Each structure stands twice: as structure tokens, then as C-alpha cells.
Amino acid sequence: MARAVVAKAYGGPEVLQVVDVQVGPPGPGQVLLDVRAIGVNPSDWKQYSGVWGTDPDRLPLRLGHEVAGVVAAVGEDVEGITPGDEVIAYPVTGAYADRLLVRATSVLPKPAGRSWEKAAGLMVTGVTAFHALTATHVGAGDTVLVHGASGGVGSAVVQLAHARGARVLGTASPANHEHLEDLKAVPLAYGPGLEDRVRRAAPHGITAAIDCVGTAEAIETSLALVPDRQRIATVAGHAHATGTGIKLLGAGAGSDPGTEVRRRARAELLRQWDLHHLDVRIGATFHLADAARAHRVGRGGTVDGKIILLP
Numbered sequence: 001m002a003r004a005v006v007a008k009a010y011g012g013p014e015v016l017q018v019v020d021v022q023v024g025p026p027g028p029g030q031v032l033l034d035v036r037a038i039g040v041n042p043s044d045w046k047q048y049s050g051v052w053g054t055d056p057d058r059l060p061l062r063l064g065h066e067v068a069g070v071v072a073a074v075g076e077d078v079e080g081i082t083p084g085d086e087v088i089a090y091p092v093t094g095a096y097a098d099r100l101l102v103r104a105t106s107v108l109p110k111p112a113g114r115s116w117e118k119a120a121g122l123m124v125t126g127v128t129a130f131h132a133l134t135a136t137h138v139g140a141g142d143t144v145l146v147h148g149a150s151g152g153v154g155s156a157v158v159q160l161a162h163a164r165g166a167r168v169l170g171t172a173s174p175a176n177h178e179h180l181e182d183l184k185a186v187p188l189a190y191g192p193g194l195e196d197r198v199r200r201a202a203p204h205g206i207t208a209a210i211d212c213v214g215t216a217e218a219i220e221t222s223l224a225l226v227p228d229r230q231r232i233a234t235v236a237g238h239a240h241a242t243g244t245g246i247k248l249l250g251a252g253a254g255s256d257p258g259t260e261v262r263r264r265a266r267a268e269l270l271r272q273w274d275l276h277h278l279d280v281r282i283g284a285t286f287h288l289a290d291a292a293r294a295h296r297v298g299r300g301g302t303v304d305g306k307i308i309l310l311p
Contacts, residue, residue, distance in 0.1 A: 002099035003311070005291040006060040007048035013292040013299070015048055019060075023099050026075035031107050033069035033089060033100045037120035038288070040307040041065065041152075044096075045295050063291075064095025064309075067102075068110060068119035078104045086110040090123035090266065096291060098311035108266055111274045118280040121152075121306035122269055126278070128235055128250070129156035130265035131258040133164065135247050136208040136231045140165030145198060145206045145225065148213030149185060150176035152306050153235060155281055157210050158185045163277045166208075169201055171218070176304060179281070195221050207231060216240045281305035 002023045009015045026032045044063045046052055071085040081087070081104060088110050089095075089102045110119045132153075138144055144161050148154040149170025161168050162184050170185040171194065177187035188197050194217060198206065209222035214236030222232045223244060232246035238255065241248055248255040272278035283305025286294040291309060298307050 002097050003288065004062060004094060004098075005064075005096035005288060006062055008060050010048055010050050010054045010059075012049070013045070013295040016063075016292040016295065018289050018291075021097065023097075023101060026073050026078075026101055028076040029078060029104050030075040030101050031071055031078060031081055031087075031089075031104050032073040033067065033087070033102060034072045035067055035069040035095075035098050035100055035311050037068045037116040038064055038095050038097075038309040038311075039066035039121040039124055040291075040294055040298055040309060041124045042298070043124075045299060062094030062096070064097075065092060066090040066120060066123045067092055067095040067100060068116050069100070071107075072099070074104070081107055086112075088119050088123065088270075090127075096288065096309060098288060108270060111270065114273070117282050117285060117306075117308045117310075118273075120308055121280045121282065122273060122278075123266065125152040125156045125280075125306070126160075126269040127262040127265040128153045129160050130268060131249055131261050132157055132210045132212075132233045132235055133160055134261050134265075135233050135249060135256065135258070136210060138164055138166050138208050142166040142207045143202050143205065144168050145202075145209040145222065146170040146185070147190070147209070147211045147215070147218035147222070148172070148236070149183075149187075150179055150304060151212055152281075154212040155179075155183060156278065157212060158183045159278045160272065163272055167202075169198060169206070171213075179304070190215075190217060195224055198225055209233075211235065211237045211241070213237070214240070219244065219246070222246070283307055285310055287311075 150172035168185040171190040180187040206225040208231040211218040211234035219240040229245040283303035
């Protein structure tokens with residue numbers, strides 16, 4: 001038996017429960033993991049909050065899409081993976097567990113000596129950032145404006161853009177400006193006068209913008225500063241951006257899910273992490289049994305960095 005977190009109903013974090021689940025041996029093309037750490041993401045609570053519907057036939061809902069752990073066993077037709085390997089698995093279903101069956105195609109090697117917490121928090125934010133940079137064709141010589149640059153996705157965008165040779169300006173609260181400076185970005189406070197502050201910081205102009213925060217200010221400022229709307233993308237501001245001509249990324253009607261780009265991103269993220277060009281900022285860790293508390297903290301927006309569950 002394994003322990004897993006499920007949503008028994010739709011609502012707030014109070015609907016989350018830890019239950020016993022049966023985990024059989026891995027079948028063909030499957031890998032059994034002993035989980036060491038689990039990444040928490042906003043999509044996890046959106047699953048049961050009602051944002052994506054309230055179909056009772058889907059209950060109970062298993063949560064979580066990224067995990068790190070040790071291979072316990074492999075099924076038939078699995079090559080290159082052996083028991084004892086330290087790995088990252090993404091994408092997966094039901095990552096909130098202490099033991100988990102995953103597809104072998106979702107398994108990637110964890111760089112030796114790197115922490116379980118950071119390994120578990122690398123992929124969801126990382127592939128989103130990679131997708132945004134690819135969609136906006138960011139490369140050497142660009143000057144990029146990143147809205148919400150100190151968050152999980154924003155921090156990854158900043159680091160990956162810098163690795164591509166771009167100059168990065170990032171908006172964040174003043175409390176996070178030192179963090180952005182550590183990431184080699186020019187920090188800017190959001191709020192009234194943002195457009196003027198950006199123009200002063202980038203007198204030669206902004207060539208691309210990526211919105212990771214979803215505010216009207218982020219969309220309007222990007223439209224005012226970037227001449228080519230196809231070089232503006234949002235992963236969070238679809239309500240404000242629809243009909244403007246900028247790129248909508250992720251889930252939702254009219255959005256580009258970037259399935260193939262995100263699949264390719266995984267190997268590049270591991271490479272950049274192994275080269276120390278990319279890091280994961282851990283904001284808080286919780287025991288698996290405290291998943292509801294972790295979600296309350298995450299929904300409250302009071303943690304700077306990734307939230308991780310530990311079995």
C-alpha cells in the first residue's frame with residue numbers, strides 16, 4: 001500500500017485527504033518510484049477548486065504532476081532505467097504520494113548530488129518558461145521584460161533568457177529586487193509609472209515581453225513597449241490579453257499548449273540545471289500529510305519560491 005493525497009470533493013483545501021492506495025508492480029513501459037519530493041503548483045488546486053469544472057464522476061481526484069524519487073522496479077520493455085536510479089518524473093498523474101507508478105517516457109535522470117526538493121520543483125515552472133521564451137523567439141541581443149519575475153515561472157524565464165544571451169528586466173515587489181539582481185536581471189517595481197521606469201532602464205527599447213503575473217498592467221505595458229505583438233506572451237493573463245494579438249500560452253480556449261515544445265524542454269532544463277545556469281528557489285516544504293496547509297499557503301501568495309511536499 002501507498003499513501004496518497006486526493007480531493008474527495010470540489011472546494012477549498014479542506015477537501016484534501018490522505019488515503020491508502022494500492023500500487024501494483026510496474027506493467028510494460030512503467031516504472032515504480034519511491035517518492036522523495038513532490039512539486040506543488042497552482043494547477044493542483046485549480047483541479048478541485050471548480051475553476052476547471054465540477055464533474056462528480058472525476059472524484060476522487062489525484063493531484064500533482066512532478067516528482068523526484070528512486071526507481072524501485074521497472075516493467076517490461078523499459079530500457080536505460082534500473083532500480084536504484086535517482087530520477088525526476090514529469091509529466092505524471094497523482095504525484096502526491098509516497099510510492100507511484102509512472103510512464104517510463106516521463107522519467108529523466110536526476111543530476112548527481114542535487115537536492116530532491118529542487119529536483120521535484122524544476123519541471124512545471126521550467127517547461128512553462130522554456131515555452132514562453134521559444135514562442136517569443138528570445139535570443140542573444142534581445143532585451144526582455146518579464147512581469148512577475150520573482151515567481152516560480154518568472155525566475156525560470158529570467159535565468160533561461162540570460163542563458164540565451166538576452167538582457168532581462170523584471171518586475172517584482174521591492175522585497176524581491178535583491179533576488180532578481182542575483183539572477184542578473186534589472187529589477188523594477190510594478191505599479192503606477194511602470195512604463196516610464198522600463199523606458200528609463202532600457203532606452204534602446206524592449207524587444208520581447210513575457211507576462212507571468214496576469215495583470216492588466218502587465219499586458220498594457222507590454223503592448224505599449226514591444227513593437228511586435230507576436231513577441232509578447234502571457235502564461236497567466238488570458239482574460240486581459242484575449243483579442244490583443246499577443247500569444248496566449250498554456251491551457252484554455254485559444255491558447256497554445258506547446259505540447260511538443262514542452263516535451264523537448266525537459267532535457268534542456270536538466271542541462272541548464274547541471275551547468276548551474278538554472279536554479280530552483282525553494283520557498284517552503286511541507287509533509288505530504290500537510291498538503292492542505294501547503295495549498296492554503298500557496299493560494300495565499302505569501303511564499304517566495306517553490307512549495308515542496310515531502311513524504
